Every structure is written in C-alpha cells, then in structure tokens.
Amino acid sequence: MKDFIDAYSWINMRYLFQGLWITVIVSIASIAGSYVIGTILGIIRYLNIKVLSPVVGFIIDIIRNLPLLLIIFFTYFGLPNLGLRPSSVWATILALIIFESAMIAEIVRSGIIAVPTGQMEGARANGLSYSQTMLHIILPQAMKKMIPALVSQFISLIKDTSLATIIVLPDLMHNAQIVYGENTSYILPMFLMLAIMYFVVCYALSLVSRSLEKRMS
Amino acid sequence: MISIFQNYGGELLQGFGQTLLCSVIALFFSLIIGSMFAIFETTPIKFLRVIARIYIEVFRNIPLLVITMFFFVVIPMFVVKIGGFTAGTIGLTIYTSAFIAETVRAGIQSVDPGQMEGARANGLSFWQAMRYIVLPQAFRYVIPPLGNQFINLVKNSSVLAFVAGFDLMYQGNVIASDSLSTMSTYMCVGVLYLVITMPLSYWMRHLEKKLAS
Numbered sequence: 001m002k003d004f005i006d007a008y009s010w011i012n013m014r015y016l017f018q019g020l021w022i023t024v025i026v027s028i029a030s031i032a033g034s035y036v037i038g039t040i041l042g043i044i045r046y047l048n049i050k051v052l053s054p055v056v057g058f059i060i061d062i063i064r065n066l067p068l069l070l071i072i073f074f075t076y077f078g079l080p081n082l083g084l085r086p087s088s089v090w091a092t093i094l095a096l097i098i099f100e101s102a103m104i105a106e107i108v109r110s111g112i113i114a115v116p117t118g119q120m121e122g123a124r125a126n127g128l129s130y131s132q133t134m135l136h137i138i139l140p141q142a143m144k145k146m147i148p149a150l151v152s153q154f155i156s157l158i159k160d161t162s163l164a165t166i167i168v169l170p171d172l173m174h175n176a177q178i179v180y181g182e183n184t185s186y187i188l189p190m191f192l193m194l195a196i197m198y199f200v201v202c203y204a205l206s207l208v209s210r211s212l213e214k215r216m217s
Numbered sequence: 218m219i220s221i222f223q224n225y226g227g228e229l230l231q232g233f234g235q236t237l238l239c240s241v242i243a244l245f246f247s248l249i250i251g252s253m254f255a256i257f258e259t260t261p262i263k264f265l266r267v268i269a270r271i272y273i274e275v276f277r278n279i280p281l282l283v284i285t286m287f288f289f290v291v292i293p294m295f296v297v298k299i300g301g302f303t304a305g306t307i308g309l310t311i312y313t314s315a316f317i318a319e320t321v322r323a324g325i326q327s328v329d330p331g332q333m334e335g336a337r338a339n340g341l342s343f344w345q346a347m348r349y350i351v352l353p354q355a356f357r358y359v360i361p362p363l364g365n366q367f368i369n370l371v372k373n374s375s376v377l378a379f380v381a382g383f384d385l386m387y388q389g390n391v392i393a394s395d396s397l398s399t400m401s402t403y404m405c406v407g408v409l410y411l412v413i414t415m416p417l418s419y420w421m422r423h424l425e426k427k428l429a430s
Contacts, residue, residue, distance in 0.1 A: 061415070061418065062411065062415075064418070065368065065372070065410070065411055065414035065415050065418055066372070066407050066410055066411065066414075067371075067372040067373070067374075067375035067386065067410060068372070068375075069375040069376070069378065069386055070375060070386065070389075070403060070406060070407055070410065073386075073389075073390070073393075073399075073403055074400075074403050074407075077393060077399040077403070078399050078400045078403050080399070081398070081399055081400040082400065155277075155278065159278075159279070159280035159281070160280070162280040162282040162283065163280075163282060163376070165282070166378070166379060173280070173282060173283065173286075177286075180290075184294070187290060187291055187294065188291060188295075191283065191286075191287050191290075191291060194283050195275075195279050195283060198278065198279050198280055198283060199275065199278045199279055202277075202278035202279075203274065203278050206278070
C-alpha cells in the first residue's frame with residue numbers, strides 16, 4: 001500500500017500528466033489532419049475518376065494492411081535516408097496521419113455509398129450542381145452514418161500513440177516507463193495508473209459518440 | 218532492397234514465421250475467449266453480462282502496448298518467468314478477444330430471436346440451443362469481420378518488437394541497424410507483412426460482397 005502512496009506522489013503524477021498532455025496533443029493534431037485528408041481521399045475513391053481513383057485506392061489498401069509501427073519507423077528512421085529529419089513528435093504525427101487517413105478514407109467511402117441514390121437524383125433534379133449536392137446533401141447524411149466508425153477509429157488512434165514510445169516520444173507510456181524504471185516497486189501502481197488514464201480518455205470519447213448518435217437520430 | 222533479401226533472408230524468414238505463429242496462436246485463443254464473453258453477454262444471467270461488459274469495455278479502451286508490457290514486466294516479477302514471445306502472445310490474445318467478443322455478440326444478436334425461442338420450446342437447454350442452433354448461424358455473418366480482426370491481429374503482432382519477441386518487426390529493426398539502409402529494410406518488412414494481410418483483405422472483401430448479395 002505504501003508503494004502506491006509513494007508512487008502517486010505529486011512529482012510522479014505531474015510527470016505522468018505531462019505525458020498525457022503530449023498524448024492528447026499528438027492525438028488531436030493527427031485526428032484533425034487525418035480527418036481532412038481522409039475525407040478528401042475517400043471522396044476521390046468514391047468518384048471513380050479514371051487512373052487517379054484506382055491508384056489512390058491501391059495506395060490506401062497497401063497502407064491499411066501495414067502495421068502502424070512500421071510506418072512510424074518509416075517516418076522516423078527511414079525519412080532521414082531521404083534527407084528529411086523530423087523530430088519524434090512530427091514523425092509520430094506524420095505516421096498517424098498517413099495511417100489513419102487511409103482508414104478514414106475507407107470509412108468515408110462506405111458512408112457515402114450508404115446514402116440512398118435517390119438523394120443525389122432528387123437534389124440534381126432540383127437544380128443543384130454535383131458539387132453542391134455533394135457538399136450540402138450527401139456528405140452531411142453520410143457523416144451521420146459514419147460517426148460510430150469514425151469515433152472508434154479515433155479511439156484506436158489515441159491508443160496507438162503509445163506505440164511511439166519506441167521512437168522516444170515523451171508520451172504517457174514513455175513517462176510511466178521512466179518512473180517505474182527509477183524504482184521497481186512502482187511498477188504495479190504505474191501500470192494501474194496507465195490503464196486508468198488511457199481508459200478514461202478513450203471511454204469518455206466513446207460516451208461522446210454515443211450521445212452524438214442519439215442527438216442526431 | 219534485393220540485397221537486403223539476399224544478405225538477411227534467413228532472419229527475415231524467421232521473423233515472418235514468428236509473426237505468423239504468434240498471430241495464429243493468438244487468433245485461436247482469442248476466438249475461444251471472445252466467443253465465451255459474447256455468449257456471456259447474451260445470457261439471461263445478469264452477473265455474467267456485467268462481467269462480460271466490464272471485460273470488453275476495459276480491454277477495448279486500453280492500448281495493446283500497456284497490456285503487453287504488463288505481461289512482459291509485471292508477471293515475470295511477481296508470478297512466473299515468461300519470455301517476450303509468450304508475453305506478447307498473451308497480450309495480443311487478451312486485446313483481440315475483447316474485439317472478437319464484440320463482433321460475435323453482434324453476430325449472435327443478428328440471428329432471429331425466434332430461432333432461440335423455437336429451440337428452447339423444442340426442449341433444448343440454453344447452452345444446447347446456443348451451441349447447435351444460434352452460434353452456427355451467427356458465425357456465417359461474422360466471418361468477414363472476423364477476418365478483418367485477424368488482419369488487425371497480424372498488424373498488431375508488431376508490438377512483439379517491444380518485448381523482444383523476435384517477430385518480423387524486431388528482425389527488421391535489427392537488420393536496419395546492422396545494414397544502415399533503413400528505408401529499404403523497412404520496405405522489405407512491409408512487403409512481407411503485405412504478403413499475409415493483402416490476400417486476406419481482398420478475400421474478406423469478396424466474402425462480404427457474396428454475403429451481401
């Protein structure tokens with residue numbers, strides 16, 4: 001019991017919260033980036049533009065089938081071979097954006113497909129142009145259908161930021177490892193705290209999605 | 218890239234084998250555990266439902282790395298000495314089983330409740346009805362999402378690199394730091410991962426289309 005009280009001293013907790021802050025910042029940046037890029041890629045895939053769409057589709061398929069860890073290594077250890085040297089924060093954000101936007105593109109595409117074709121036809125018959133219909137009629141409806149899938153993707157993004165400890169991103173996992181590395185009797189309390197912190201963040205997000213779903217339907 | 222294959226082919230293949238082995242073992246056990254919790258969630262017994270709900274929510278919302286590191290760091294310290302491969306496989310099993318439980322539960326609930334009622338009315342017990350009537354029907358719907366879970370499992374098995382599990386990712390790291398040509402090494406590793414996941418993902422898409430029509 002004393003281990004627990006000692007392990008949760010203010011200094012250790014502050015250090016963990018600093019890690020949590022980095023985790024949250026990196027997650028938010030990657031969520032924003034991958035949401036925008038993923039939506040654009042998803043629409044490109046849906047539109048069936050000659051050459052472009054199949055190529056984009058093939059690249060998305062490849063990225064979706066690679067482990068995220070490999071992409072993180074790619075951006076952190078591979079890019080310096082090409083003359084770029086991102087810091088660990090930027091390498092993580094870049095890797096997460098690459099990986100998650102491929103995932104989100106697929107979600108967006110299936111969301112658009114799920115909107116009945118009558119919507120498109122009706123809007124066009126009422127005199128809207130194709131891009132107007134897409135922006136004001138199809139996408140809002142598709143968004144509604146995509147919320148559960150999108151949010152669970154974002155939750156897995158938050159969990160996956162922990163993988164970036166391998167390139168020494170000072171996130172929650174990394175800071176906890178440092179704390180229990182200093183004193184082995186802190187191992188159990190640290191793992192408990194790690195689990196609690198990640199759980200709270202991810203579960204809160206899933207609750208938000210549930211209430212969003214309810215409000216929209 | 219070709220020179221990497223020539224010089225380090227043995228290590229790469231060994232890692233490939235380990236990745237495949239660990240994925241198959243984890244899939245097998247997480248299917249059993251996942252189906253068990255899925256059945257718990259659909260039983261009329263409230264206690265079992267609560268336990269299943271807690272298990273699923275907890276392990277779905279904690280990073281795989283935390284679970285794996287727990288088995289790599291904590292268990293050998295307090296309980297029993299286990300290696301990186303075992304720790305990684307256990308972590309993967311627990312993490313994946315929560316997702317599989319969710320998938321199988323959706324499958325069970327998509328089976329017409331009349332099937333269960335009919336079976337019960339014909340004198341089968343709850344477990345018999347589950348085993349012989351509901352589960353076989355549920356698994357038909359569940360196969361494509363389960364395949365996607367397996368793809369995720371193969372990708373997630375790269376977490377073994379953290380715990381010295383000698384999988385593909387680990388060997389890739391060793392080779393990258395040995396040969397210093399990081400880019401082409403990671404490309405080789407990527408190709409080997411794609412060899413497992415790409416055919417599976419196209420096959421699952423095909424199955425999905427077949428089931429939908």
